[in-house]
Amino acid sequence: MLFRQSQAIERVARASLRPAGGLQPPGTVSLAQGEPDFPTPEPIVEALERAVRDGYTRYGDMDGDPELRETIAENAARLSGTPYTGRSVLVSHGGAAAITAAILATVNPGDRVVLPEPTYSLYLDAVQLAGGQPVFVPNHADHHLDFDRLQAALDQARMVVLCNPVNPTGAVFGREELQRLGECLSGTDTLLLADEAYADIVYDGQPFTSSLEVDSLQERLIYVQTMSKTYAMTGWRVGYVVADEAITASIRHVHRTMNSSINAAVQRAALEAIRLGPDLAAPMLAAYQERRDYVMARIDKMERLEAHQPDGAFYVFARHFSDLPASQVIERLLAGGVAVRSGPEFGPSGEGHIRLSYAASLEKLEEGLNRIEAVFDGL
Amino acid sequence: MTETVSAPSRRVSARIGGIAESATLAVDAKAKAKKAAGEDVVGFGAGEPDFPTPAAIVAAAVAACADPKNHRYTPAGGLPELKEAIAVKTRRDSGYAVTAGQVLVTNGGKQAVYEAFATLLDPGDEVLLPAPYWTTYPEAVKLAGGVPVDVVTTEDQGYRVTVEQLEAARTERTKVLLWCSPSNPTGAVASPQEVEAIGRWALEHGIWVLADEIYEHLVYGGAEHVSMPVVVPELADQCVVVNGVAKTYAMTGWRVGWLIGPVDVVKAATNLQSHATSNVSNVSQVAALAAVSGDLEAVAQMRAAFDRRRQTMVRMLNEIPGVDCPEPHGAFYCYPSVRALLGKTLRGHRIESSAQLAELVLEEAGVAVVPGEAFGTPGYFRLSYALGDADLEKGVTRLKELLSEAA
Ligand SMILES: Cc1ncc(COP(=O)(O)O)c(C=O)c1O
Ligand SMILES: Cc1ncc(COP(=O)(O)O)c(C=O)c1O
Numbered sequence: 107m108l109f110r111q112s113q114a115i116e117r118v119a120r121a122s123l124r125p126a127g128g129l130q131p132p133g134t135v136s137l138a139q140g141e142p143d144f145p146t147p148e149p150i151v152e153a154l155e156r157a158v159r160d161g162y163t164r165y166g167d168m169d170g171d172p173e174l175r176e177t178i179a180e181n182a183a184r185l186s187g188t189p190y191t192g193r194s195v196l197v198s199h200g201g202a203a204a205i206t207a208a209i210l211a212t213v214n215p216g217d218r219v220v221l222p223e224p225t226y227s228l229y230l231d232a233v234q235l236a237g238g239q240p241v242f243v244p245n246h247a248d249h250h251l252d253f254d255r256l257q258a259a260l261d262q263a264r265m266v267v268l269c270n271p272v273n274p275t276g277a278v279f280g281r282e283e284l285q286r287l288g289e290c291l292s293g294t295d296t297l298l299l300a301d302e303a304y305a306d307i308v309y310d311g312q313p314f315t316s317s318l319e320v321d322s323l324q325e326r327l328i329y330v331q332t333m334s335k336t337y338a339m340t341g342w343r344v345g346y347v348v349a350d351e352a353i354t355a356s357i358r359h360v361h362r363t364m365n366s367s368i369n370a371a372v373q374r375a376a377l378e379a380i381r382l383g384p385d386l387a388a389p390m391l392a393a394y395q396e397r398r399d400y401v402m403a404r405i406d407k408m409e410r411l412e413a414h415q416p417d418g419a420f421y422v423f424a425r426h427f428s429d430l431p432a433s434q435v436i437e438r439l440l441a442g443g444v445a446v447r448s449g450p451e452f453g454p455s456g457e458g459h460i461r462l463s464y465a466a467s468l469e470k471l472e473e474g475l476n477r478i479e480a481v482f483d484g485l
Numbered sequence: 486m487t488e489t490v491s492a493p494s495r496r497v498s499a500r501i502g503g504i505a506e507s508a509t510l511a512v513d514a515k516a517k518a519k520k521a522a523g524e525d526v527v528g529f530g531a532g533e534p535d536f537p538t539p540a541a542i543v544a545a546a547v548a549a550c551a552d553p554k555n556h557r558y559t560p561a562g563g564l565p566e567l568k569e570a571i572a573v574k575t576r577r578d579s580g581y582a583v584t585a586g587q588v589l590v591t592n593g594g595k596q597a598v599y600e601a602f603a604t605l606l607d608p609g610d611e612v613l614l615p616a617p618y619w620t621t622y623p624e625a626v627k628l629a630g631g632v633p634v635d636v637v638t639t640e641d642q643g644y645r646v647t648v649e650q651l652e653a654a655r656t657e658r659t660k661v662l663l664w665c666s667p668s669n670p671t672g673a674v675a676s677p678q679e680v681e682a683i684g685r686w687a688l689e690h691g692i693w694v695l696a697d698e699i700y701e702h703l704v705y706g707g708a709e710h711v712s713m714p715v716v717v718p719e720l721a722d723q724c725v726v727v728n729g730v731a732k733t734y735a736m737t738g739w740r741v742g743w744l745i746g747p748v749d750v751v752k753a754a755t756n757l758q759s760h761a762t763s764n765v766s767n768v769s770q771v772a773a774l775a776a777v778s779g780d781l782e783a784v785a786q787m788r789a790a791f792d793r794r795r796q797t798m799v800r801m802l803n804e805i806p807g808v809d810c811p812e813p814h815g816a817f818y819c820y821p822s823v824r825a826l827l828g829k830t831l832r833g834h835r836i837e838s839s840a841q842l843a844e845l846v847l848e849e850a851g852v853a854v855v856p857g858e859a860f861g862t863p864g865y866f867r868l869s870y871a872l873g874d875a876d877l878e879k880g881v882t883r884l885k886e887l888l889s890e891a892a
Contacts, residue, residue, distance in 0.1 A: 109747060109750055109753075111753040112604055112606055112607050112629070114630065115756065115757055118756070118757070118760060119753075122760070141557060145553035145556050146556040151550050154550045155547050158543055158550070159547065163538040163738045164533055165532070165738055200763060202761065202762050202763050206761045206762070210628070235757075235760065235761075338556060339556065341556045341558055341559060341764065341766070342767070342768070343762070343764070363621065363628045364628070365595065366592070366595035367740070368592065369739060369766045369769050372766050372769075
């Protein structure tokens with residue numbers, strides 16, 4: 107029978123900026139990855155082993171392990187001053203499912219969803235799945251929010267999606283920026299989806315301001331988090347949502363229809379991770395910082411690349427001076443033995459950029475940057 | 486500012502309006518709360534085996550925990566070795582010859598059901614759902630933008646849908662038939678002849694079949710599970726099979742299922758999954774690999790226990806005046822009609838519906854059952870026999886004592 111995929115899936119496939127993930131020739135140094143190169147910290151691994159042995163092998167609560175939800179709610183309540191309870195929390199199949207379920211739960215066909223960009227590519231995919239209308243709004247050249255453009259785009263928008271710290275630029279939107287966003291949104295019924303996947307990966311000892319801490323954002327906030335990045339748990343698949351109970355209730359409907367509950371034992375390990383807190387990940391953070399400094403020092407010396415220093419996450423979004431279209435740049439680099447991500451994957455203003463991940467060892471970074479330099483010098 | 490603006494929190498997309506609160510959960514939640522409060526409740530609501538996951542599978546998982554490669558993202562569609570093992574297992578168990586490229590590993594059978602519908606359905610497409618059905622089907626259909634069409638079967642026909650009934654419900658918009666045998670909630674198992682007739686009908690009309698085979702190994706008393714695309718091989722091109730480790734290996738909490746279909750369908754569904762959730766938790770996938778590569782000894786033991794309980798339960802239920810239960814031949818559920826009790830009075834309450842009766846039964850007898858409302862057919866109860874023999878007898882006895890008072 108002639109199979110024709112559904113219109114929704116077709117929309118996603120057509121619009122998605124994410125590449126299919128082609129093969130890298132052997133010997134390629136990859137600076138393309140979006141995940142920590144460290145193993146999960148041992149106490150978390152041990153908690154999983156324990157949970158599996160202790161019989162966390164049955165269906166769990168569809169909304170997530172109740173103890174885990176309570177713990178997440180307590181933390182969110184402490185940050186925000188909002189009395190969140192476990193009912194405001196949904197434990198999800200990674201941050202990915204949190205984003206998808208949140209958007210499917212709130213965005214109707216035709217609804218405008220504002221995406222300050224460059225930004226993580228999954229938001230666009232979820233908006234397409236929902237049949238919403240994505241509205242890209244380029245950030246300033248320094249990767250911070252352009253409020254003039256935002257203000258205009260936000261009119262009648264159902265949602266704005268903010269990635270903070272930003273994948274791919276490493277920019278961190280500070281308290282003032284968030285407050286200003288709150289002012290822009292005040293009096294509207296526009297929702298804010300705040301994805302703070304890299305909240306605990308911020309450098310130079312700078313404090314990070316969560317959207318949870320900004321009063322004017324509270325009533326419209328859908329806070330999305332993942333265990334993946336901070337705790338090097340990408341393969342475990344645990345994320346979560348915190349929002350007003352009514353919003354969480356509708357996201358929950360979608361999530362459980364798509365996923366049912368998620369792995370019971372893994373949630374016990376996530377609970378252990380959250381109890382121990384980001385201190386557990388301090389050695390990783392120190393390593394990222396060292397690598398960031400190294401990458402920036404190298405790029406500063408390159409004639410054909412320039413980049414703003416990232417304040418968070420583990421990516422550098424570098425601008426290159428060449429006339430080649432993005433796809434050819436990536437091809438040349440791959441031919442030169444190094445894989446990176448193409449700027450336009452993260453939105454139209456990513457043209458002329460590449461994203462380098464420094465979730466890689468210093469040796470790998472050195473070799474990768476040597477190759478990048480050689481390729482650009484040869485263009 | 487205009488005053489017509491509603492609070493952001495009240496904005497919910499239309500597609501959610503279509504999804505009912507899972508009715509199975511409501512009674513379950515109440516029963517759990519009572520239990521937690523120390524009350525003596527016998528729960529017949531369970532949708533999962535009461536056995537532990539076999540030790541060898543647990544051991545494989547424990548070994549997998551510390552391996553850093555399991556801490557990382559893996560291909561969204563599943564570990565290649567697991568897909569291969571699922572293809573081999575499928576050939577072994579149902580005789581359906583498929584390749585690893587036709588397999589997508591999902592977060593339980595439930596995700597497979599949703600993704601199959603999401604991949605196949607456009608807004609307005611109709612899905613024939615033989616009722617009573619597992620609550621998830623209509624919810625997933627609606628989330629995917631489709632329209633569920635109930636095709637109601639009754640106890641008189643052993644809850645086995647006929648070609649005539651399906652044909653009567655077929656329209657220009659009929660896109661998919663949902664096929665679940667052995668069935669949750671009825672325990673009905675279609676005969677090979679019935680499976681073939683329905684498969685041929687679907688083939689003739691170009692209707693896709695979503696065949697949920699999650700209870701394939703739980704059949705009793707000479708009943709046989711046959712896979713529709715095996716009995717009707719030409720159907721393979723328009724058939725998606727859903728399965729998982731949950732029921733066969735007592736692995737409900739691990740969340741590993743899969744769908745099997747034509748390569749292009751699987752590609753599209755994999756693409757969806759790569760955006761929506763990405764890979765299933767790796768340690769679970771390794772555990773599932775151990776499960777499907779191993780033997781079927783554990784399920785044979787569960788089957789023996791379930792068979793014994795099934796016979797006890799169906800016998801005891803049919804001894805209750807006003808309760809009529811056809812013998813279930815699969816899964817681990819009995820689905821008695823309580824319609825003869827409607828309109829009667831019990832402890833001062835007029836019995837209006839099975840939902841209300843289920844609440845009464847929980848309050849008055851400390852017995853939790855799931856009302857037929859949850860499965861698209863009011864007037865019935867679903868009782869799971871995935872619980873210990875003693876509890877089972879105690880619970881059904883209480884039910885009998887209470888319901889015998891109805892007048
Ligand atoms: C900004 C951001 N959010 C969410 C995710 C999703 O991660 P996961 O689904 O592993 O939780 C990622 C992963 O790359 C990300 O970069
Ligand atoms: C008919 C049927 N199909 C599929 C499933 C899916 O189970 P899971 O998502 O746990 O694999 C269930 C579970 O109750 C079921 O009853």
